[in-house]
Amino acid sequence: MLIDIIAGARPNFMKISPVIDSIERAKKDGKDILYRLIHTGQHYDKNMSGSFFDQLGIPHPDINLGAGGGSQAEQTAAIMIGYEKVLLDKKADLCLVVGDVTSTMACAIVAQKLLVKVAHIEAGIRSGDWTMPEEINRMVTDAITNYFFTTSAIADRNLRNAGVGDERIFFVGNTMIDTLLKNRNRFIKPAIWDKLGLETGQYLVITLHRPANVDEEGKLKELMEQILIHTQNLPLIFPVHPRTAQTLNILGIGDANLHMIEPLSYLEFNYLVERAKAVITDSGGITEETTVMGVPCITLRDNTERPETITIGTNELIGTDPKAIEPAMKKLFSGQWKKGGIPPLWDGKTADRIVECLLQLQF
Structure with a gap:
């Protein structure tokens, strides 16, 4: 065969x-x-x-x-x-x-x-x-x-x-979880960890790539501003596509706590995710990985093809309205985020x- x-x-x-x-x-x-x-x-x-x-x-x-x-x-x-x-x-x-x-x-x-x-x-x-x-x-x-x-x-x-x-x-x-579990003890500490002196649970990770979030400059600026306002001065690590980084620079989005870095390898990125206080993303796959690793996940989308990460896991779908970020961050920092579980199989x-x-x- x-x-x-x-x-x-x-x-x-x-x-x-x-x-x-x-x-x-x-x-x-x-x-x-x-x-x-x-x-x-x-x-x-x-x-x-x-x-x-x-x-x-x-x-x-x-x-x-x-x-x-x-x-x-x-x-x-x-x-x-x-x-x-x-x-x-x-x-x-x-x-x-x-x-x-x-x-x-x-x-x-x-x-x-x-x-x-x-x-x-x-x-x-x-x-x-x-x-x-x-x-x-x-x-x-x-x-x-x-x-x-x-x-x-x-x-x-x-x-x-x-x-x-x-x-x-x-x-x-x-099968994505097969790969995650197989490699979990092989995650690689990225250079940004020592460079910033990061500590477990004392930083956030963000990824954005969907056109609805990154191609509309006004929306992207407002999203980033709201996120930065409500991170309580924790470092925000943003492995960012060069095109998005250029847009952010043009928009004048910058902050002492915002660290835009080159995209990371799988093993480096998940080292950061596993130890983060939370992940802010518009990716579907990352919501699966955060669910299995028990990391709070805030998803900036109006819909998801992976609802089990919400009903069972650690993910919350908050939409793309920048005003939704403040209550989500308050919930996170008050310790009220759900623990979540792992979907069957x-x-x-x-x-x-x-x-x-x-x-x-x-x-």
């Missing part, structure tokens, strides 16, 4: 890494399972150097489609053309896609048109926000997926509501459950 494992962006590689580990163990046990790791080249990320793969024990891709940048349509077309050539040269038995990037949708479409079955890791999650490209990618992918690997009972319900039969839904947990064994399913399925 040959499985194509598709990855298009850095988070994808972190999500498929434990699956590859599990496949390798199955191979050693004599199971008939092989894989090709296919990097679509959708995102260029300077942090995805050889050290990225070596740090996290991820094998280097077998094939790089080199799809590159461009518009959504240009990326989708380039990925589809590239992956079609791969399958025409040597057909796989299954196309395994993960998450919600353009590569996920594009490769699922190509595979189905060439009669290759599709399995989707992180299937069924929904934000309900059609202005997000990721939401369209999720919906299209799940509309043509054969086997659905889900992270929560909520995702299962979403799929059932869309008419997917229980025999095709497999509640397995979260977020236990570091998700990949093994996925591979066990794959070995039982008939392609």
